[in-house]
Amino acid sequence: MVKPWKCYVCFTIFSTDENHRPRILPCGHSFCSSCITSLLQQGTVGCISCLICHAQHAAPNAAHFPINYDAESLMIQLMSSTEQQKGLETAEDQEEEEEADLAFKSECKFLMEELHALVSEMHTLMKQFSTLQNESQGLQAMHMSLKIKLSEMMVENMEAKAKMIEAHGKYQELLDEGRGSESRLLAMMEQLKSIVSETEKRDLMNRIRSHMQEMERWIERSQEMIASNKTDASSDMGGAGSGDGAGGQEPSSKVAAAVSGTTWGSL
Numbered sequence: 001m002v003k004p005w006k007c008y009v010c011f012t013i014f015s016t017d018e019n020h021r022p023r024i025l026p027c028g029h030s031f032c033s034s035c036i037t038s039l040l041q042q043g044t045v046g047c048i049s050c051l052i053c054h055a056q057h058a059a060p061n062a063a064h065f066p067i068n069y070d071a072e073s074l075m076i077q078l079m080s081s082t083e084q085q086k087g088l089e090t091a092e093d094q095e096e097e098e099e100a101d102l103a104f105k106s107e108c109k110f111l112m113e114e115l116h117a118l119v120s121e122m123h124t125l126m127k128q129f130s131t132l133q134n135e136s137q138g139l140q141a142m143h144m145s146l147k148i149k150l151s152e153m154m155v156e157n158m159e160a161k162a163k164m165i166e167a168h169g170k171y172q173e174l175l176d177e178g179r180g181s182e183s184r185l186l187a188m189m190e191q192l193k194s195i196v197s198e199t200e201k202r203d204l205m206n207r208i209r210s211h212m213q214e215m216e217r218w219i220e221r222s223q224e225m226i227a228s229n230k231t232d233a234s235s236d237m238g239g240a241g242s243g244d245g246a247g248g249q250e251p252s253s254k255v256a257a258a259v260s261g262t263t264w265g266s267l
Contacts, residue, residue: 009035
């Protein structure tokens with residue numbers, strides 16, 4: 001489609017520039033000066049063929065054809081209208097940019113207010129965290145102190161347990177030794193009653209005296225252990241020995257009865 005403000009050959013908008021001024025051929029069609037010159041060079045010498053209607057026109061050069069002032073005037077009007085449109089678009093764009101800038105600034109202000117509120121709340125929480133952290137450090141120190149004390153108590157408990165086990169073993173050893181001595185003494189005293197030979201009686205009495213010395217040493221060792229022990233081990237030893245004897249009598253009572261029932265003068 002031929003547009004009156006453009007050259008049909010190069011499709012360039014006509015202008016007041018000499019190379020692009022519109023020149024009208026006798027057939028009524030217009031081309032820019034530069035394209036007419038090219039067509040004259042390409043066609044028969046001194047002749048141009050219209051590219052629209054193919055009419056032949058003789059001409060020595062492009063300046064032979066008059067300028068199409070109507071097309072040039074239309075071009076000027078179009079350019080002016082285009083500039084005005086551009087100006088309007090520019091103004092509208094500027095107004096839109098200003099409105100967008102105002103909206104952006106308003107959004108930024110709102111965002112900054114929200115950010116300020118968030119930062120303020122964060123600072124408040126961080127202060128609370130600092131307080132809690134200090135309290136936590138105090139609790140940690142207390143926990144460590146308690147842990148150390150508990151460890152020390154566990155060590156003391158293990159030591160006390162070891163001492164208790166050791167002492168219990170010694171108590172049991174002395175208790176067994178005392179019961180054995182008591183039983184042997186009772187047996188010898190019963191044997192003494194049935195012996196007739198004077199020599200045998202003297203021999204047995206010497207054994208009884210020797211055994212009594214051993215019992216005295218056992219008593220001394222037992223008293224020393226009870227005195228050196230902080231706990232009341234005497235009640236445990238008494239409890240351990242209770243109920244061990246015939247007729248419900250304590251071993252010491254049996255020894256006393258046996259001794260009192262023996263007529264030493266008749267031996």
